[in-house]
Amino acid sequence: MAATGSEEQGGRAYYVTTPIYYVNDAPHLGHAYTTVAGDVLTRWHRQRGEKVWYLTGTDEHGQKIMRTAEANGVTPQEWADKLVDEAWRPLWEHLDIKNDDFIRTTEKRHTDRVQEFVQDLFDKDEIYKGGYEGPYCVGCEEYKLPGELLDGEGEFAGLKLCAIHKTPVEILKEENYFFKLSEYGPKLLAHYEANPGFIQPESARNEVVNFVRQGLQDLSISRSTFDWGVPVPWDEKHVIYVWIDALLNYATAVGYNENPQKFEETFPADVHLVGKDILRFHAIIWPAMLMAQGLPLPGKVAANGWLMVGGEKMSKSNLTGIKPQDLTSHFGVDAYRWYFLRAIAFGQDGSFSWEDFSARYTSELANDYGNLASRVAAMVGKYFGGTLPEGTSGGAAEQAVRDGLAKAVTEADRKIGEELDFQGGILAIFDFVKQVNGYITEQEPWKVAKDTSPEGQAALATILYTASEALRGVAVLLNPVMPETSQKLWDSLGADAALGALADQRVADAGTWGRLPAGTTVTKGAVLFPRLEEKQA
DSSP: OOOOSGGGSSSOOEEEEEEEEETTSOOOHHHHHHHHHHHHHHHHHHTTTOOEEEEEEEEOOSHHHHHHHHHTTSOHHHHHHHHIIIIIHHHHHHTTOOOSEEEETTSHHHHHHHHHHHHHHHHTTOEEEEEEEEEEETTTTEEOOGGGEEEOOGGGTTSEEETTTOSBOEEEEEEEEEEOGGGGHHHHHHHHHHOTTSEESHHHHHHHHHHHHTOOOOEEOEEOSOOOSOEETTEEEEEEOHHHHHHTHHHHTTTTTTOHHHHHHHOSOSEEEEEGGGHHIIIIIHHHHHHHHTOOOOSEEEEEOOEEETTEEOOTTTTOOOOHHHHHHHHOHHHHHHHHHHHSOTTSOEEOOHHHHHHHIIIIIIIIIIHHHHHHHHHHHHHHTTBOOOOOOOOHHHHHHHHHHHHHHHHHIIIIIITOOHHHHHHHHHHHHHHHHHHHHHHOHHHHTTOOSHHHHHHHHHHHHHHHHHHHHHHHHHTTTOHHHHHHHHHHTTHHHHHOOGGGOOHHHHTSTTOSOTTOBOOOOSOSSOOOOOOOO
């Protein structure tokens, strides 16, 4: 997971973050969904030729982690180290995630800067001492308002439950330090009004706006009943509230108070990708903290929906957590990366099923895309000895394919690169794949090949050049989504020798017709998407 080299370019970076994930347990499909989305987005911008910085990491403080570590008979730091080394980092490597940095909130580069940030707010009279009593969810690491709680039933009858975790809240009473969050409601509403794209999707924006309009309470920013956290610098009987600590990773990881040039070139984030259950922290508390410190606000906070299995949000607590490796071992990593962004509209809740994944894999990947690549390479091999012929006799059918590629590039670039509509961008590319399949079916090159006249051979050459050049464009467009199979296709087309590395190809050039030169060696490599064995979930 080394840096990509994109940071060597000048100018400001396109900066994307995932949440830093809580290390109380191993990652599941929900964590991987957000991280793959960020990887596709940043790979796309790299292929635009932009300087990019992609950050992910782990949140390692707080009561929940302390209790989990105690239950496993180890220290919180030992627990965090084990989970990061054995579960989190290996999964991102397995899923071909190309993050530029991995921040851990137990690192000194982070904890020192967190103390400095909070000290600054205290010195500016943005923080004061007080007491608090109220319902607290350890799972959320958050005090809850009465209206946010559910009435317990069955074994929890008579208790109040967290609406997210469905577990009883605890009534906590302790002395805390408070951030004057209540003063920032009008400023936040003004920012939302002036920047309607700041929170996405619109449903998430409406929820946050309505919440802020009801009036904000001051935020407890310390805890004094346990010690696993960053000490409050002026009062070490307290540790800094885990969310204040965690949110600051987006600043500390890019040089806040440590590397001014890096910070200037990177901060604030262009896109914070978050789960909708942590939207308020990112869309209310985080911008208020930045306002209080006089720092610029992020470009947008984009909340993805929940992955559902059997109608339940996927998490370890309700036993619907599925390991990504359970799926990649059967479908492959590239198909995994493709499926969730293809099947679920980003920002909406989506249901996962083994049957749906199998059906889409067979129909769209194996039949439409993989079969197209195999057929074209096989015919260039059969009819032209594996040397890409020159297309010289094109007409309306070929022009339609050229136009289709240009349209796919424009739509995919807008949807993926700007709108974070991964599903829409992928569909635009696969609509073009279907178009090329239709072109081959209509042109029937296997029949044209029987015409050995110069005109017949020119027509055959044009059909196969058109199909091969179309696949060149598809390889570039799908590289951010499915890098391994895109590389296989690139190699099959002989494009590396003719055009250079796939990662260096620009999205804007993908639709420029005729880039793949005649004379390249086309080989029929391994099948991109092998047929699935009959396998029960």
